[in-house]
Amino acid sequence: MTYDVIIIGGSYAGMSAAFPLVRARRSVLIIDGGKRRNRFASHSHGFLTQDGVAPDVIAAQAGVQLAAYPTLTWIEGNASRAEKGEDGFAIALEDGREFVGKRLILAHGLTDTLPEIDGLKERWGQSVFHCPYCHGYELDQGQIGVIGVGAISMHHALMLPDWGQTTFLPNGSFEPDANQVAQLAARGAVLETGTIAEITGRADVRLTDGRVLSFDGLFVASIVAPSSPIAEQLGCAIEDLPNGRQIVTDEMKQTSVPHVFACGDAARAAGSVPLAVGDGAMAGAACHRTLMFG
Incomplete structure (x- = not known):
């Protein structure tokens, strides 16, 4: 099966990116390694209606709501390799499983070095x-x-x-x-x-x-770097920051490689749950636009 969209990373940005796509009844595969960047924090703040709520509670509630859409598939695993082919993007996991998507959204977040x-x-x-x-x-x-x-x-x-x-x-x-x-x-x-x-x-x-x-x-301030090698493997532009590196995107969250989008902490200089959610929503809608109009 070829999915309309594969999303690498199922935290706040990844789930937010999935919503406009599944609500348009597009087939979406989320590949998630289970390591949210804010997993060490006891509470999240500044997110409308969720101020002071534990991060894992927010993520779990979003996951339940997203799972109600029949065109969503969620698998646990770490994407280790990506290749662009005629039918889209082939994604290989560390355990050997392979999947193909017409579009790709990178929402895998960052790694912090203290x-x-x-x-x-x-x-x-x-x-x-x-x-x-x-x-x-x-x-x-x-x-x-x-x-x-x-x-x-x-x-x-x-x-x-x-x-x-x-x-x-x-x-x-x-x-x-x-x-x-x-x-x-x-x-x-x-x-x-x-x-x-x-x-x-x-x-x-x-x-x-x-x-x-x-x-x-x-x-x-931690030193940050994308937590997955996928963007570099596909040739996406990466920019240097004063405290690390991030994926370059345009205003619609598309990377330098057509039909590859990036959102959340891996693709913006400031990281928080509200910003990640907004970023993901933009990436998902923009990705859907390319499925409709090329």
Whole structure:
């Protein structure tokens, strides 16, 4: 069987992309590896009607609603290889299964690489975050630490004072110049140049000089990369970001390869559930348009 559309990734963007397609009674196959990017977080915020709901609850409810459409097929697995042929795109899974779709939507998300700081990874999504819009409000204007990974972390440090008293710890990743120091001061942020030894407690930073700085939450920019090799295998353009790489798309979410679309965190610089859902809806509708009109 050749599906109208194969969607790689069944998280928020992938499911959102599927809805306009199955509602147009198109055959859709979702291939999902079961690793949502926000699986470490206890609650999701800022998504209409779902503020404060656990991410797995949102995903499960969406999955149940989507499964009610008879033209949807969902399989668990990881896509490892893609080839473009006369009939569309042949997708091979790690376990050897193969499927063909006339169109392809990449919604597989990103892989986050965190700084090598003892205790940081264990607190990711719980007291260490990347998005202030998703998690800043719950810190209740408390003490916030921003851990630097490079000059890009200045953006984080200048944002966070809206959510609490902010301390910026470049941690040797770069040295703010005089203008940047002045910007931090203007925003009321404190600059701490000590080197981090480890993260302890909820969000306590122990420096190599023995001092311990206690925070209500920490923010850090991860290094990101598409979590699947499919886009590169097909020759889709990939662009470099200050903190990693992402798939290039046009305003309709089509990649540089015709009939291959990308949406969600893998194809936009900011990641959140609302943005992923909107991105997916656009990709699904735009993909359907090409099925109708070429």
